[in-house]
Amino acid sequence: MDKKKTIIHPYIPNSVPEVKEKMLEEIGVKDIETLYEDIPDDLRFKDEMNLPDPLLSEYALKKHVEYILSKNQTCQENLSFLGGDCWQHYVPAICDEINQRSEFLTAYAGEPYEDHGRFQSLFEYASMMGELLDMDVVNVPTYDWGQAASTSIRMAGRITKRFEVLIAGSISPDRLSIIRNYCSPTVEIKLIGYDKETGKLDLKDLKSKISTKTAAVYFENPSYLGIIDDQGETISDIAHKYGALSLVGVDPISLGILIPPSNYGADIVCGDIQALGIHMQFGGGQAGFIATRDEERFVMEYPSRLFGITTTIVEGEHGFGDVTYDRTSFHDRIEGKEFIGTATALWGITAGVYLALAGPQGIQELGQVIVQKSQYALKKLSEIKGVRIPFLQSSHFKEFIVDFNDTGKNVDNINKALLRKGIFGGKNISREFPELGNCSAYCITEVHSKEDIDRLVQTLDEILNQGGI
Amino acid sequence: MQRKTKVRNFHQAKWDEPVIYELSSKGERGILFPEIEKEIKEIVGNGISKLPKNMIRKQPPNLPELSQMQVLKHYLRISQQTLGADLNVDIGQGTCTMKYSPKINEQFATSPKFTELHPSQDESTVQGILEIIYKLDLFLREISGLDKFTFQPGGGSQAIFAMVSIIHAYHEANGESEKRDEIISTMFSHPSDAAAPNVKGYRVINIYPNEDGLPDVEALKTAVSDRTAGLLITNPEDTGIFNPKIKEFTRIVHEVGGVCGYDQANANGILGITRAKEADFDFCFFNLHKTFSSPHGCGGPASGALGVSKEFIQFLPVPLVEYDETKYYLNYNIPRSIGKVRAFFGVVPAILKAYSWIMSLGKDGLKEVSEIAVLNNNYLLKKILEIRGASAPYAKGRHRIEQVRYSWDELYKETGVTTEDITCRMADFGFHMWSSHHPFIVPQPFTLEPTESYSKAELDEYIAGLKKVVEEAYEKPDFVKSAPHRSVVHKINHDPLDDPARWAITWRSYLKKSKK
Structure with missing residues (x-):
């Protein structure tokens, strides 16, 4: 942009020279440079930033960005079986319609008056999540499941005044990495094994590791390996016997058909809401929730915003506001609980829209269709020669592990061959769970038709048994 | 009309x-x-x-x-019933940088070519989005002078936590993590600059401002020792005053072996003007939802882009997005990585929007953004100081960078009308007016940040709104104190929200408690 042929950028109205002059005159300085008088010369950047020439017309920008994006191949153009912390579910049109509304998209941190709708929509989100989870307190969402689990653990540490946590070894390795970083050096983490036959939590190992030093036991259900663990109550009982809390991570979209963790003794429940009406966005759509019972000892340990309903001076009017704001770091930078900042409110609003659309019947039917389809896929895949499904005696929700050890082919090569046929095979977990060997995690949701699943099975059979690699 | x-x-x-x-x-x-x-x-x-x-x-x-x-x-x-930046003259939420978020960038971020990407796809199928992530890294290197960026943190506070984690890992690598158990911040830095180190187990020392509103160098000298792990500081701070001694801060902390992190969540007044590198910082971060135009979404999704100097790349969260001259790829081979701070690669829609925004402006455009933001701010400062009962504590007669923390203390003393009252009354005219972060070091504070996005006519309208409310405060204070009158709802009853017997965070809880 040559300054001499002044271009007035559409995003910067007061660039107009006459306006600029007038404003400088008002301020009483001759140029903008004078306004920077407090920045010492040795701190001034004298060079020019080496950036590409700008694409000033909106059309040029559109062409440029769309060209780059066209290099992507999406799950819509291909057939994808990827899951594992980010999921391809159908996103109802209304979810996008609402989260693209200027009012919600560009609001931020106003008061419960002019931003009443922001408070109400997030209160309603929490209310619907509360029903799904059968719990009375749900936070304004945090960054993702990893953060929600980390904070749940830190909350448990503060409540029990203990500094050790037991975590189910079948947890997503990425999430474990987030937890490790967030908890160190204050909380010590010990892993509990999983049963090699069932994939469920190894109760023996839990009993051998738990003690009166344990702040909490954290496990996920369904687990990262896709397994529905029916020992929840036993696990919670063991935790409680030692004065520890029971923490459960859960995929909320499973709760139309599965009982919520609070019904098997969980004290703090967390997870990710991306499945509830939020596009995958290359992992950009994650958002974490935390839920507890309505007890002061829990509520006062949340670092998050909690929005509550109240009355106004006018009878019959619903008002909303922050519940116990004083516990947050916005109120007290040192004594506040952990820290709070901008996280993922818009995804919370979106998940609320999703749950309102789904309703009790929808969420139940959806859960059922997912397990039916995943059971079908699991059965068909297990019939392929050389393919084995580990933990077959356990039930699965949308994910399950496919074991290729007997095929003599490694997952990377199998997935490359699938890719050539327009299929994104399951996530390779052979590096995440080396003890399982050559395995991948396949994910089936309501978006997969019988035809899609049959195509996968047939293509895999060709690759594995008909020299398809 | x-x-x-x-x-x-x-x-x-x-x-x-x-x-x-x-x-x-x-x-x-x-x-x-x-x-x-x-x-x-x-x-x-x-x-x-x-x-x-x-x-x-x-x-x-x-x-x-x-x-x-x-x-x-x-x-x-x-x-x-929600007042987004697209609808109002959103200059009253100071520190938040409520600028225009271009609609064309929303089109990119809602395109199925982006939304339908799974983060575990084969690298060959996501070259486009990896290119955008990598190139935004290059752009931010130019803007900051630092050597590598990660976009994993899902907001400014998480970026601060990532900085603290790297500080911890660095001292651990040098066998000093036990000894170095203190982090220094300043009272006018964001609350998370103190709160996040606390989570990591650090004792936090907060430097108070001196009479010029700047963090006191003498206090810093007293605070540092061989226990100092690092410094986390905002500049300009929430007062909008640029700390000219910032290089002395980094020098003092470096001399005792500490690491320096620059909180540039809001860098809207200094693009192309001054950088983290020249001030000798080891890290800095930018909020892509502030300076770089990604919309605020009622409080996220957000992104804290964290940059570091060469020495600290080895500690960054995995994976890093790299380019080998033929393709973009994910690099998990970071020997001393702190691990992960957020799932996958961060809030990618914000990255895409920030990339597009920078591409639409270029180097001169970015500088123009900052210059006009500063022009607007100083124009506003001049006009606010003409309003009865308003003041701008500290640095009298000096100019400010991109925002100012003002005070209604005089008005409060003369009328009994508080910042909160004015906030509620401003809502009646379709405006936000935010106080500030706690503690209220500036009495009856309010913080305005006009950014580059609003026209002079809009700034004048906001000023007229304030003048009108102030007039009312002197003439009929009770009317202002009972505001809002023309908003969505009337004054809320706040007490139940702090009372365990009455608070209700979900509808089911409300039903249970209201039956009692």
Whole structure:
């Protein structure tokens, strides 16, 4: 942009020279440079930033960005079986319609008056999540499941005044990495094994590791390996016997058909809401929730915003506001609980829209269709020669592990061959769970038709048994 | 239209909209999901019978039941009861950088070519989005002078936590993590600059401002020792005063072996003007939802882009996005990485929007953004100081960078009207006016940040709004104190929100408690 042929950028109205002059005159300085008088010369950047020439017309920008994006191949153009912390579910049109509304998209941190709708929509989100989870307190969402689990653990540490946590070894390795970083050096983490036959939590190992030093036991259900663990109550009982809390991570979209963790003794429940009406966005759509019972000892340990309903001076009017704001770091930078900042409110609003659309019947039917389809896929895949499904005696929700050890082919090569046929095979977990060997995690949701699943099975059979690699 | 006054005869949408549960009508459906194919059903049955008996939910969750248009209408109504930056002269939420978020960038971020990407796809299928991530890294290197960026943190506070984690890992690598247990911040830095180190187990020392409003160098000298792990500091701080001694801060902390992190969440006044590198910082971070135009979304999704100097790349969270001259790829081989701070690669839609925004402006455009933001701010400062009862503590007669923390203390002393009262009354004219972060070191504070996005006429309208409210405060203070009068709802009853017996964070909790 040559300054001499002044271009007035559409995003910067007061660039107009006459306006600029007038404003400088008002301020009483001759140029903008004078306004920077407090920045010492040795701190001034004298060079020019080496950036590409700008694409000033909106059309040029559109062409440029769309060209780059066209290099992507999406799950819509291909057939994808990827899951594992980010999921391809159908996103109802209304979810996008609402989260693209200027009012919600560009609001931020106003008061419960002019931003009443922001408070109400997030209160309603929490209310619907509360029903799904059968719990009375749900936070304004945090960054993702990893953060929600980390904070749940830190909350448990503060409540029990203990500094050790037991975590189910079948947890997503990425999430474990987030937890490790967030908890160190204050909380010590010990892993509990999983049963090699069932994939469920190894109760023996839990009993051998738990003690009166344990702040909490954290496990996920369904687990990262896709397994529905029916020992929840036993696990919670063991935790409680030692004065520890029971923490459960859960995929909320499973709760139309599965009982919520609070019904098997969980004290703090967390997870990710991306499945509830939020596009995958290359992992950009994650958002974490935390839920507890309505007890002061829990509520006062949340670092998050909690929005509550109240009355106004006018009878019959619903008002909303922050519940116990004083516990947050916005109120007290040192004594506040952990820290709070901008996280993922818009995804919370979106998940609320999703749950309102789904309703009790929808969420139940959806859960059922997912397990039916995943059971079908699991059965068909297990019939392929050389393919084995580990933990077959356990039930699965949308994910399950496919074991290729007997095929003599490694997952990377199998997935490359699938890719050539327009299929994104399951996530390779052979590096995440080396003890399982050559395995991948396949994910089936309501978006997969019988035809899609049959195509996968047939293509895999060709690759594995008909020299398809 | 010729208005008699400069302020609008505004009234916000007031639908008297019930809570969604009050709209529920048994049997209605908002959406139908795919049905199961007959052939699958024949093979696997109802699916439920294969689940463990004790895990089957007997009663469906008590979600509301509404038809589709009724859901839409409900949410559209409550959206209208929310004041986004697209609708108001959003200069009253100072520190937040409520600038224009271009709609074309929303088109990119809602394109299926982006939204339908799974983060575990084969690298060969996501070259486009990896290119954008990598190139934004290159751009931010130019803007900061640092050597590598990660976009993993999902907001400024998480970026601060990542900085603290790297500080910890660095001292651990040098065998000093036990000894170095203190982090220094300043009172006018963001609360998370103190709160996040606390989570990591650090003792935090907060430097108070001196009479010029700047963090006191002498206090810093007293604070540092061989226990100092690092410094986390905002500049310009929330006062909008640039700390000219910032290089002395980094020198003092470096001399005792500490690491320096620059909180540039808001860098809107200094693009192309001054950088983290010249001030000798080891890290800095930018909030892509502030300076770089990604919208705020009622409080996220957000992104804290964290940059480091060469020495610290080895500690960054995995993976890093790299380019080998033929393709973009994910590098997990970071020997001393702190691990992960957020799932996958961060809030990618914000990255895409920031990339597009920078591409639309270029180097001169970015500088123009900052210069006009500073021009607007100093214009506003001049005008605010003309308003009765308003003041701008510290640095009298000096110019400010991109924002100013003002005070209504004089007005409060003369009328009893508080910042909170004025905030509520400003809502009646369709404006936000934010106080500031706690503690209120500046009495009766308010913080304005005009950014580059608003025209002079809009700034004048906001000023007219303030003048009008101040006039009222002197003439009929009770009227201001009982505001809002033309907003969505009237003054809320705040006490139940702090009372465990009455607070209700969900509708079911409200029903239980209101029955009692």
